[in-house]
Amino acid sequence: MSAISRPHLLVLPGLALLAFIYAWPIVGLLRTAFNEIGPTGAMVEAWSLQTSREVFSDLFTYELTLNSLRLSLSATAIALALAYPVALFLFRTQSRFRGVLAVIAVMPMLVSGVVRVFGWLAILGDRGLINTLAQSLGITGSPVRLVYNWTGVTIGLAESIMPYMILALLAGFGRLDRTLEEAARSLGASPLRAFLRVTLPLSLPAVTLACGLGFVLSMSAYITPRLLGGGKVFVLATEIFEQATTNTNWPTAAVLAIYMLALLGVLAAIAPAAGRRNKA
Amino acid sequence: MSYLELSALTKRYRETVAVDRASLTVEQGESVALLGPSGCGKTTTLRMLAGLVAPDEGSVSVAGVDVTRLPAHRRNMGYVFQSYALFPHLNVLRNIGFGLEERGFKRAEVRRRVDEALTLVRLGGLEQRRPRELSGGQQQRVALARALVILPSVLLLDESLSNLDAKLRDTMRQEIRSIQRKLGITTLMVTHDQVEALVMCDRVAVMNAGRILQVGTPVEIYESPGTRFVAGFVGRANWLAAKRSESGRVSVWGTELPIDAPRGQHLELFVRPQRIRLVAVSEPTGGDVARLTGRIARSVFVGDYVETVVQGADGELTVETPSGQPSLHDGSEVAAVWRVGDMRVFARDTT
Numbered sequence: 150m151s152a153i154s155r156p157h158l159l160v161l162p163g164l165a166l167l168a169f170i171y172a173w174p175i176v177g178l179l180r181t182a183f184n185e186i187g188p189t190g191a192m193v194e195a196w197s198l199q200t201s202r203e204v205f206s207d208l209f210t211y212e213l214t215l216n217s218l219r220l221s222l223s224a225t226a227i228a229l230a231l232a233y234p235v236a237l238f239l240f241r242t243q244s245r246f247r248g249v250l251a252v253i254a255v256m257p258m259l260v261s262g263v264v265r266v267f268g269w270l271a272i273l274g275d276r277g278l279i280n281t282l283a284q285s286l287g288i289t290g291s292p293v294r295l296v297y298n299w300t301g302v303t304i305g306l307a308e309s310i311m312p313y314m315i316l317a318l319l320a321g322f323g324r325l326d327r328t329l330e331e332a333a334r335s336l337g338a339s340p341l342r343a344f345l346r347v348t349l350p351l352s353l354p355a356v357t358l359a360c361g362l363g364f365v366l367s368m369s370a371y372i373t374p375r376l377l378g379g380g381k382v383f384v385l386a387t388e389i390f391e392q393a394t395t396n397t398n399w400p401t402a403a404v405l406a407i408y409m410l411a412l413l414g415v416l417a418a419i420a421p422a423a424g425r426r427n428k429a
Numbered sequence: 430m431s432y433l434e435l436s437a438l439t440k441r442y443r444e445t446v447a448v449d450r451a452s453l454t455v456e457q458g459e460s461v462a463l464l465g466p467s468g469c470g471k472t473t474t475l476r477m478l479a480g481l482v483a484p485d486e487g488s489v490s491v492a493g494v495d496v497t498r499l500p501a502h503r504r505n506m507g508y509v510f511q512s513y514a515l516f517p518h519l520n521v522l523r524n525i526g527f528g529l530e531e532r533g534f535k536r537a538e539v540r541r542r543v544d545e546a547l548t549l550v551r552l553g554g555l556e557q558r559r560p561r562e563l564s565g566g567q568q569q570r571v572a573l574a575r576a577l578v579i580l581p582s583v584l585l586l587d588e589s590l591s592n593l594d595a596k597l598r599d600t601m602r603q604e605i606r607s608i609q610r611k612l613g614i615t616t617l618m619v620t621h622d623q624v625e626a627l628v629m630c631d632r633v634a635v636m637n638a639g640r641i642l643q644v645g646t647p648v649e650i651y652e653s654p655g656t657r658f659v660a661g662f663v664g665r666a667n668w669l670a671a672k673r674s675e676s677g678r679v680s681v682w683g684t685e686l687p688i689d690a691p692r693g694q695h696l697e698l699f700v701r702p703q704r705i706r707l708v709a710v711s712e713p714t715g716g717d718v719a720r721l722t723g724r725i726a727r728s729v730f731v732g733d734y735v736e737t738v739v740q741g742a743d744g745e746l747t748v749e750t751p752s753g754q755p756s757l758h759d760g761s762e763v764a765a766v767w768r769v770g771d772m773r774v775f776a777r778d779t780t
Contacts, residue, residue: 326512332510335501336528336576337503338527
């Protein structure tokens, strides 16, 4: 008995670390959520639901929720559409540069999120690459607004989650076998039909995994919505940051943070069930 | 004009030539094997036929129609892959019905034809199973049924039996052969197993290093190998170093044999172990046989036959005698005799 259970002891250091950096702060967060803000604007220690009541009776909370969901869904969808072909190519290529290509594909992860945002400003800004080009080609007369709005944030966010989704897809493609596509072709399926009937269905577990990851990352993203949104794009993550720093309203920030955690938990619980129903 | 014609098919990968001007004709309803060691280009040839690999040169035609540039999905060839390549997300029914669905058959018609195919390969009752719930032999049958149900112009088998255990392989050989005969379907199979090729096919094409060396019936290939490679690859053989005697005949171990020597410095005499008879030295032999004498070095009982090694003046000779005959003592002197028609002479350094 002890001989069998002994390897399990190996997880203890990891568990201890997780308890320390994850579980403990959440307990702190929970505690803070019950505090109140006094008349002076300072936090008052309390055990009340006053802050929660204020947050959940404010319609702005639900607007933020919808904004977050809509932004995350569209960013994930765009990133998936771009990441899937890249991942499939990387999975299949026989090139000896495969390793190098894979590193290039996930390279954006090595660049700080702030730096990447400034890169996007240089491309999407009013006097950025795209607008300059469009104007000099006479496609548009005046600059098209591509940043400091939802468009810019969606583009920036999709790009920032793409490398993670490529990695998740590559990890999930394990079962894909080129021979299966050849079998489909020999049975009369065109390349497109072979993809739709064989490759795509077999890659769905990988797609689910990648989308889950991309969605969670989008929901919790703060830098991109904040900087590319130019103060005009409001989502849960930016609001939490705003309350915690600018307003120093920690109880409200804590309530919103727990709310978002619960939201993701619920989504994680119902998403696989919905996926199963689709397949049946 | 033959039903299936490959002419001068060539495929290069960088510097290496995988298939070198392979030409072959197959008649309608005929079963032909591409036999050769791994890496000889036989699978590449099959894949070019199916349209899965584009040839650099040469052409493929079926029933007089050039299909060289036709994409795989429009060739209507049934391909059974070595790994079977069954779709893991589809059950047996949908796996077999895949090609029919692609051809736009109605549901009921698909079902009817799949049922027929299932009966043909004796798999009734397993329609709802997923491939991973089937044994290797059953997967093989599903793959075969899936390729046959589309009524292909040609059936292509790529090392299709190599993943089965010996006993099952034997059964499947017989079964595929009888299905092939019953449907009269033109078949081209790739194998490195000579028994498979000889048992399952009307004709055999022996390949090595990208080239088709000899095409013939199993008996022709076995009895009259045209090259040293073919002689060595199919069946067991003795290779005896030989010289050209002054009278232009072949001489082995200092004994002249009744066969003419070809041109060439280094000659090798080929004779199969089971074609040699061991007789007493005193026993006279007729004129139309080859005869070498030596001492028995050792005998090994192998069950169906006894393998005896005869030590001669300049080398060894392996002889296979059916078991159950009086054994010869080690060290005793014997004469090894065989008919003139059972030996061949090859000049070495040529394939």
